[in-house]
Amino acid sequence: MSVLARPLQEKAGALSGAVVRISDFWSLSNAKLATVLGLSPATVSRLRAGTTALDPASKSFEAGQFLLRLFRSLDALLGSDDNAAKAWLNTVNLDLDGKPIDRIDTMRGLMEVCDYVDFYRARV
Numbered sequence: 001m002s003v004l005a006r007p008l009q010e011k012a013g014a015l016s017g018a019v020v021r022i023s024d025f026w027s028l029s030n031a032k033l034a035t036v037l038g039l040s041p042a043t044v045s046r047l048r049a050g051t052t053a054l055d056p057a058s059k060s061f062e063a064g065q066f067l068l069r070l071f072r073s074l075d076a077l078l079g080s081d082d083n084a085a086k087a088w089l090n091t092v093n094l095d096l097d098g099k100p101i102d103r104i105d106t107m108r109g110l111m112e113v114c115d116y117v118d119f120y121r122a123r124v
Contacts, residue, residue, distance in 0.1 A: 012053040073117040
């Protein structure tokens with residue numbers, strides 16, 4: 001393995017692990033996580049098992065980064081209360097025109113939810 005490839009693989013492994021932990025905290029099924037990341041449920045199963053990692057050059061990696069951003073923003077805003085974050089994600093939000101958990105199924109929706117939470121955090 002080249003010296004340059006090692007840091008990319010480490011980033012992929014770290015992000016993949018974080019995404020799996022986030023999906024556990026938020027009780028996301030393999031099918032839901034697959035939709036959010038743009039992967040197949042089988043690939044998500046391998047991701048959970050640790051036998052595969054997100055490819056740093058893929059859209060799935062980018063979606064994983066946004067999912068991590070959303071997790072961190074909600075964690076900071078809600079004082080590390082995972083139950084509050086889960087409740088927020090599953091409650092209809094008039095500004096977002098639906099439940100945030102449903103909006104993150106597309107890259108655009110995921111980015112909008114991230115921006116919304118970041119904007120709200122900036123006001124606090």
